[in-house]
Amino acid sequence: MSIVSMLLAAYLMIILILEDILVFPHWARLLNFLVLILFLSLPLKIATEANKKEKSQPLLLKTEPLLYDSNDSNEPEKSLVGEENVELCQESMNILEAMGSINFWLLFLAILCGMGSGLATINNMSQLGQSLSYNTSKINTLVSLWSIWNFFGRFGAGYISDILLRRRGWARPLVMVVALGAMTIGHVIIGSGFFGNLYIGTILVGICYGALWSLMPTITSEIFGVLHMGTIYNAIAMANPLGTYVLSVWVIGHIYDEEAGEHNSCLGVHCFMVSFFVLAFVSFLGFIVALTLFFRTRVFYRSVVLRRLHYSLRRYNSRWIALASSIWIEALLGGIYTFSIYSPVLKTSQSYDQSTLNTVSVFKDIGSTSGVLSGLLYTAASSRYSVPWVVHVLGAAEGFLGYFSMWLAVVGVIPRPPVPLMCLFMFVAAHFLTFFNTWNVVTSVQNFPECSVQNKNPLNAMSIVSILLATYLMIIIVMEAIFVFPQWARLLSFLVLLSFLSLPLKVATEANNEEKSHPLLVKDDALPPCDDADSNEPEKSLVGEEVVELCHENMNLLEAMGSFNFWLLFLVTLCGMGSGLATINNMSQLGESLGYDTTKTNTLVSLWSIWNFFGRLGAGYTSDILLRQRGWARPLVMAIALGAMTVGHLIISSGFVGNLYIGTILVGICYGALWSLMPTIASEIFGVLHLGTIYNAIAIANPLGTYVLSVWVIGHIYDKEAAEQNTCLGVHCFMVSFFVLAFVSLLGFLVALTLFFRTRVFYGSVVLRKLHRSLNR
Secondary structure, three states, X not given: OHHHHHHHHHXXXXXXXXXXXXXXXXXXXXXXXXXXXXXXXXXXXXXXXXXXXXXXXXXXXXXXXXXXXXXXXXXXXXXXXXXXXXXXXXXXXXXXXXXXXXXXXXXHHHHHHHHHHHHHHHHXXXXXXXXXXXXXXXXXXXXXXXXXXXXXXXXXXXXXXXXXXHXXXXXXXXXXXXXXXXXXXXXXXXXXXXXXXXXXXXXXXXXXXXXXXXXXXXXXXXXXXXXXXXXXHHHHHOHHHHHHHHHHXXXXXXXXXXXXXXXXXXXXXXXHHHHHHHHXXXXXXXXXXXXXXXXXXXXXXXXXXXHHHHHOOOOOOOHHHHHHHHHHHXXXXXXXXXXXXXXXXHHHHHOOOHXXXXXXXXXXXXXXXXXXXXHHHHHHHHHHOOOOHHHHHHHHHHHHHHHHHHHHHHHOOOOOOOHHHHHHHHHHHHHHHHHHHHHHHHHHHHHOOOOOOOOOHHHHHHHHHHHHHHHHHHHHHHHHHHOXXXXXXXXXXXXXXXXXXXXXXXXXXXXXXXXXXXXXXOOOOOOXXXXXXXXXXXXXXXXXXXXXXXXXXXXXXXXXXXXXXXXXXXXXXXXXXXXXXXXXXXXXXXXXXXXXXXXXXXXHHHHHHHHHHHHHHHHHHHXXXXXXXXXXXXXXXXXXXXXXXXXXXXXXXXXXXXXXXXXXXXXXXXXXXXXXXXXXXXXXXXXXXXXXXXXXXXXXXXXXXXXXXXXXXXXXXXXXXXXXXXXXXXXXXXXXXXHHHHHHHHHHHHHHHHHHHHXXXXXXXXXXXXXXXXXXX
16 A cells, blocks of 8 residues: 555656646546546555455454553553653543643644644745746646655655654654754755755655654554544644644735735745744744653653554454545545645635735635544544444535635636635635545554554555556656657546556455454564574684674674674675766766767666666565575675676677667666665664664765766766867767776675675574564564
């Protein structure tokens, strides 16, 4: 499901960028729409298969309480976290109990500062772009891409916070702290006004805004419980429109109108500079508040939430179908972020000034986040009357009523409504979102508690479907750039998209049937680490003192840098990734020197990313197979990749017809393989506790090698060949350079081979044993 969502987001991002560059004919637009529908059908297929598996595998559920009894949970928490966090140990608080806790208001204030400033940004995107002389097409592209950055923020924050919680025991509010810090930087960038600031700033703010939306309901459920989560979640979400109102109307709108004067329009960096510095300060205030929440809950997360993850109950009804449905629903809710696209029409048709327009937009934000009613309705409809579909029906009816009323006012079918009435229309139109979001969030939290999926095949099937769909979209995009599709081709593409979107339902159905037909028992056996009695001594006897260092379970950066293997891996990265990146950095001049036109060169650059992807995927899969089935150390695949990269550089330097296509395929795949292997090998040799630091320290070798090879080798030789003409044509322009790159890659091959021989016994006796034990958990 996750991969399907990511590929769908990537597809939409590519389409938006292409539409900003190219003019799509009608048949191409229809084809894109059909492909989109096919994508949207995939979650239902996956959910259907998962639902079938669950129905075919009855689960053995234990009904005894997991966490909260007087002898097991409450007292330890009191002793560990003190009186200020005793409130956290209550299983499920209602709204009044939650509002009586400090953590509720800390979370409320963090959302007010972060999401309020983020939504104020998107609401003023049109006027912001206009003040910086962006045309309508670019502004609409920025607004459309906001939803993509929002998605990546939601997905990334959830994934990263899960990993940090499971592996490190770090409280989830820490990721909220990081998001608010990055949002502060994004607001400062937007306020600075340098060239391209709006692109960079909106990416940061959009990702962080999505991250906060992902983290807030999860943190709410973990601190206050899920019984009344719908009500508590929507009560906290009211901070969003409150912060947006203050920042959009009192800050941005007021300052903009003051700068515009009597012209009702403002051009220049000064129009929004002060406003976004204020937004940066507000985000920083949210950063401080979130940091406070993190310190208040960090022990609670380690001692209660993490234990709850290990022993949580599972719920198996038709959760896979619900998951597929949630994916489809969320895919159709992006219109809430398109306000900046239609706000100029709304402003012109209703003769609004900027402050009035921002006031209307605030009611959109109030409506989209004021979900107390939907939370209460969901609780009543699902638990008391068992009809949760009522939430969707009422939400859809409300959304249609609000947007239809606004459309009637804009096109002039009804007289121009007064501002309060238009605000009401906007509120009703946006409020429908809370009904769908409440259902999706609460249902998913209840259906998929931690560690509730033993059979990963449905998720793998979703991943495969996503890859196929991404490939299909890539082909369609390339074809649309070359050909003009007739109407029948658009219709065919639409039907293919529908078939893709139907696959998740099939996967979900099969998964549901399988789970219901096979009883599953959740186990949580702990894995013993590498210790003196079990792992260290065999290594000492087998490989001698030079590899004893490998048995240190989790090295820090200084310990890793004191090992010979660190510098071997560093040198391999410098030679391999450095020469690979030097190749792509000089692709334009390389193609020009060999007589390739701009279109062919751009195609090679674009295809590099595809070869990079296949290298990453293939190297990871191949190295896993060789390690599990043969016990071969993973650096062997790295050595093979560097050997193939050497051949690729030699092919590029040779200058025969088509050499650039063949050579860049080899170098691109091998470059991606090295990116996949390096962090994996680093984690296996040095441990995962300090992997982030060690991995990034080794990754410094990439730009270091690129700098040396691009500037001192390729650049120097090219300038020498070009002489005073500043351009060079012919094979000789890069021949010597790529012979040097081939030699460097060969050096990396020899270093990787050395690393392989140094670690082969360690991999066979320690890493492979850990892998087998983890698979048997």
